[in-house]
Amino acid sequence: MFDERDDLAGPLSEAEERARIARRCAYLYQAFEAYNSKLVATGLSSATMNKVLLLNAVESYFLDIQRLKAFHGMERADRFKIAGYFLKWLCKIRPIQVGPLGNLPPNLQKRGIVVNADFALIHALIVAKINQPNVEPRLVMSLLYSAHYRELDGGVMAVTMESLARAYPRAA
Amino acid sequence: MTSTLNPALIEEFATLLSNEGIRDVSHWTLPNDDVPFDEEGALAEFRAQLDGAFAVTTAAIDTIVSNKTVVASEK
Numbered sequence: 001m002f003d004e005r006d007d008l009a010g011p012l013s014e015a016e017e018r019a020r021i022a023r024r025c026a027y028l029y030q031a032f033e034a035y036n037s038k039l040v041a042t043g044l045s046s047a048t049m050n051k052v053l054l055l056n057a058v059e060s061y062f063l064d065i066q067r068l069k070a071f072h073g074m075e076r077a078d079r080f081k082i083a084g085y086f087l088k089w090l091c092k093i094r095p096i097q098v099g100p101l102g103n104l105p106p107n108l109q110k111r112g113i114v115v116n117a118d119f120a121l122i123h124a125l126i127v128a129k130i131n132q133p134n135v136e137p138r139l140v141m142s143l144l145y146s147a148h149y150r151e152l153d154g155g156v157m158a159v160t161m162e163s164l165a166r167a168y169p170r171a172a
Numbered sequence: 173m174t175s176t177l178n179p180a181l182i183e184e185f186a187t188l189l190s191n192e193g194i195r196d197v198s199h200w201t202l203p204n205d206d207v208p209f210d211e212e213g214a215l216a217e218f219r220a221q222l223d224g225a226f227a228v229t230t231a232a233i234d235t236i237v238s239n240k241t242v243v244a245s246e247k
Contacts, residue, residue: 027211031218038226078204106237122225132228141232
């Protein structure tokens with residue numbers, strides 16, 4: 001469904017580059033709003049998306065993709081790279097912020113602690129077209145653990161997403 | 173002060189460099205049949221898929237909590 005054709009790869013003017021980044025920020029911000037409505041419904045109502053940190057994550061993503069394309073002479077990044085590299089940068093920059101968690105039930109505390117990893121993983125699973133309900137819970141927990149604690153490599157995350165998409169394909 | 177480079181080695185690498193079969197590996201990219209990313213389509217897909225994905229990570233988070241509860245109760 002997706003590829004990053006010509007994203008910031010030279011032919012784009014600075015104004016075009018900025019427009020691409022702004023559109024991607026708006027997309028992720030609105031995706032977060034949808035995700036946050038789910039958080040609020042579960043009782044976690046203090047999550048906010050810091051727009052400056054989001055911009056930092058999105059610009060870092062595009063620069064990373066640009067570097068990848070320059071190194072490999074690659075024309076396009078596919079959905080797995082988009083999923084994997086956004087997973088990396090959202091987990092590194094952590095643009096979602098939460099208020100005090102101390103008095104919440106344990107499951108909401110956990111969700112609050114890993115909220116950036118959770119949002120980034122959900123986004124990656126959807127972008128990669130993985131049939132999420134079929135993925136083993138143990139594997140989801142392992143992915144969530146990695147997204148929260150480990151140093152993520154965008155390329156490794158891309159092939160992880162591709163592997164999951166092949167194993168658990170979602171109907172078009 | 174300089175050290176002379178071996179011209180035979182330079183010639184050998186220049187020959188290797190002109191071998192397209194070798195260079196293909198350096199420029200190897202995986203096939204990609206995707207279409208360009210469209211933020212508005214992606215946002216609609218995100219919203220459509222969110223319930224299922226949220227349920228999956230909720231189950232994982234609940235598992236972490238229940239595992240800790242078991243460990244605590246075993247002490």
